[in-house]
Amino acid sequence: MDFAFDARTEELRKNLLSFMDEHVYPAEAVADEQRAALASPWDTPQIVEDLKAEARGRGLWNLFLPDEEYGAGLTNLQYAPLAEITGRSPQLAPTALNCAAPDTGNMEVLAQFGSEAQKKQWLRPLLAGEIRSAFAMTEPDVASSDATNIETRIERDGGGTYVINGRKWYISGAMNPLCRIFIVMGKTDPDGADVRRQQSMVLVPRDTPGLEVRRAMQVYGYEDHYHGGHAEVVFHDVRVPTANLIGEEGGGFGIAQARLGPGRIHHCMRLIGMAERAIELMCRRAVSRTAFGKPLARQGVVRQWIADARVAVEQLRLLVLKTAWLMDTVGNKGAHTEIQAIKIATPRTVVDILDRAVQLYGAGGVSQDFPLAELWAAARTLRLADGPDEVHQRSLARRELKAYL
Structure with missing residues (x-):
């Protein structure tokens, strides 16, 4: 049993450790100072954009995605020690490397299950760090630890449109002004015999009429600005094309x-x-x-x-x-x-x-x-x-x- 890191992992570790010492740790206090001066607490401090540019220049970008077409092509075993290093400054480092939740999971979903059109419209700008995203699953009115409880409805209205109604909360990333797209989980077949085939996922652009980001949700008094915050979101007769379905109906x-x-x-x-x-x-x-x-x-x-x-x-x-x-x-x-x-x-x-x-x-x-x-x-x-x-x-x-x- 070999406990040593392979050559590529060791090279990336050294690069990342240097980046943390030279740029990330010194930026922690600067980011707080810059945020205090922003017009909106949800805007991104300039130091974060500077860190992203530096990380990208060092080749420390999209390390989480194993698909070489979209990411660094690292295995889970190769990425794990790199994720550990970023955890030493969890507010800044993952964002600087474009490896922050919920964008990472959303990019993985799009890369694995998205159509070519969905990848072009949403995955590409997410990979480039040009936009942010949100994942809307948890609901306040049901025990969301059991995902089969989800009450949000995704219903067909004619042949080419879904209508979405529901209320979500602790939707990570939703407060960020750069959040452009939501992945929403709801039920397309609420009466289906298989409770694990009732749900589907659809893409909902943030500016879609009827989508209301109602308020920010705190976590022990913190607003988690660097991850785009957590929001209560209401969907009221939100209409999107059926082409926005990710994968197949019942696959959510x-x-x-x-x-x-x-x-x-x-x-x-x-x-x-x-x-x-x-x-x-x-x-x-x-x-x-x-x-x-x-x-x-x-x-x-x-x-x-x-x-x-x-x-x-x-x-x-x-x-x-x-x-x-x-x-x-x-x-x-x-x-x-x-x-x-x-x-x-x-x-x-x-x-x-x-x-x-x-x-x-x-x-x-x-x-x-x-x-x-x-x-x-x-x-x-x-x-x-x-x-x-x-x-x-x-x-x-x-x-x-x-x-x-």
Whole structure:
């Protein structure tokens, strides 16, 4: 078993680490200052556009997409350590590399299931970083952890038009002025016998009449500006051509599962990067602060926190890399158990590491002067996003028990 990175991954890692040190970390404070001076909090600070230009010039662009026609052609195993590095600055780095959700998942959907016309109109500008996008699935009035509950209706009105009615919320990317297209999941056959064939996905341009971005949704008080925010969106008699259907009618559930698989491993690797930054911050704090007559670094409980964090991160990384390897070798279905395992273990563990880091920083840990509070909010949210812990535990246990029942 070879644990070394291949030559291409190592080259990209060195390039990306240099980019982070020279450009991303110094830009964090600048981005906050520039955002405060913008006319709208949802506008993009100039420093973000500068980072995107620098990343593209370095060849650090669309690294997430394995299809060589559209992306860098990296395997999941090659991309995983790069996603980890970007997780150390999750607000800036993924966006700078055009590797930020929800655009990544939307581009994967279009690349895999979109028609040639859809790819030309929407995938190409997304790949170029010229526009942003949103993915509209979650709804406030039903338990959206069960996607078969979705109530949004996509109905035919004559031969060539769909009419969409429904209410969504926490629609990532929708507040960004550059968001030009929504991928909307709703039911085209609500009474169908197979509950997993009732849903479809359609493309809805943002400027379509009847599409209302009603309000921004906060996450633990944060608005998540760099990912385009999260919005409540209402569709009232929204009309789009049936040519805007992605794939086939009834294929929405399957497309959603195909979209979420890679997204889960991307999230988990970025979470490991967040944990690594937390450990670094813990160590810096521990050697620079004194309490009760000796540095925090000599306090037994602090050493325990740091040691436990290191052990946990090493365990998580190995599991996530194994999952990436399985996805590459036997496919997402073959890696189903491992994908669920990392989705359960990684956010939960990283939240705990960040919580210890916050504790070590005291009042500073919950303040805006350090990144820990925002990192904690992001990690805690990922115990819900792409399926809550309990849904993955339910499915994983069912799979384990199957042979014994």
